[in-house]
Amino acid sequence: MNQRSGKVAIVWRGERPADAIPQESRLRPVSDALEQRGLIAVPVVYSEEMSASVREQLLGCGGVLVWVDPLTNGRTRGDLDALLRDVASQGVSVSAHPDVVLKMGTKEILYRTRHLGWGTDIALYGTIEEFRSEFPSRLLSSGPRVLKQYRGNGGQGVWKVAVTRAGSDPVVRLREATNRDGASEEMKLGQFMGRCEAYFSGDGRIVDQQFQPRIVDGMVRCYMSGSTLVGFARQYPKGYGQDASSENTFGLPADKTMLPPDESQFRTLRSNLEQDWTPKMREIVDLDESSMPALWDADFLFGPKDAKGADSFVLCEINASCVSPFPKEAPAKIADVMKARLNWSERI
Secondary structure (H helix, E strand, O other), X not given: OOOOOOEEEEEEEOOOOOOOOXXXXXXXXXXXXXXXXXXXXXXXXXXXXXXXXXXXXXXXOOEEEEEOOOOEOOEOOHHHXXXXXXXXXXXXXXXXXXXXXXXXXXXXXXXXXXXXXXXXXXXXXXXXXXXXXXXXXXXXXXXXXXXXXXXXXXXXXXXXXXXXXXXOOOEEEEEEOOOOOOOOEEEEHHHXXXXXXXXXXXXXXXXXXXXXXXXXXXXXXXXXXXXXXXXXXXXXXXXXXXXXXXXXXXXXXXXXXXXXXXXXXXXXXHHHHHHHHHHHHHHHHOOOXXXXXXXEEEXXXXXXXXXXXXXXXXXXXXXXXXXXOOOOOHHHHHHHHHHHHHOOOOOO
């Protein structure tokens, strides 16, 4: 048997190598779950400067689990993604594979799956010319919009745009989701669109989504392993119940309350996600179950209530690059998925 097959690398970004995953790390339960199943958890700290040594470490493992954000202090995952593609081509099972992240873990998934039950009014701009041509009329006709750059995290490049004064070049109020204190600025729409030109560099594009006023009710995060739901997180905006104005709510700064997968209030959401939305998404982006990330999440905003007063849900984003924190039920499922993919039955 291949001597690397029982080893699973746990990768995170850092500045220096580590001999073990710290006890206080959020990733320690994943390491423990792997070890409990007879696998060997290998800590691998990634930085661009250590790329060559990281590659050698990964080639010594049968599987890789990655926790690295798309954007960190101005750095992207470009080098890491190339490295992961390289080791995957040599037989290492990578979760999530960079090509899988591109299919389901970028903001474009909102547009590609807009016809599913989680969709809403949404547009995609592939060039700055399309953006300049189409966005102003959409903004003026439909009210506040939320623009999202192709890849990002932590609210970077996510803007709420609302017109405050009409005209040939309207004045707009802008709020970036990184501003958790509700701060905003105003400028001419043309000036703002010029600022957005940077989002079209390389393979960049912009997704344009209708603003959801029920953001004042917070968000529901659904944690998935493959196509199976492993838990929820309920997140409320800062000052929930004190200031119900959607004008003052956008970045959702709040702690997450973890909930088990059988949480009764989200029974219908779970059913929709597992039995309808995820299978259809997989078909749209051409992913089989064996390619699905061992851990990913789907963030939902509350949409309009139906005639019976039941909630609807609108997909906000899918995260597949660096899902943390996660519910206590997740590590066991992650370890089970990796053990199955490595076809591992005994420890080396």
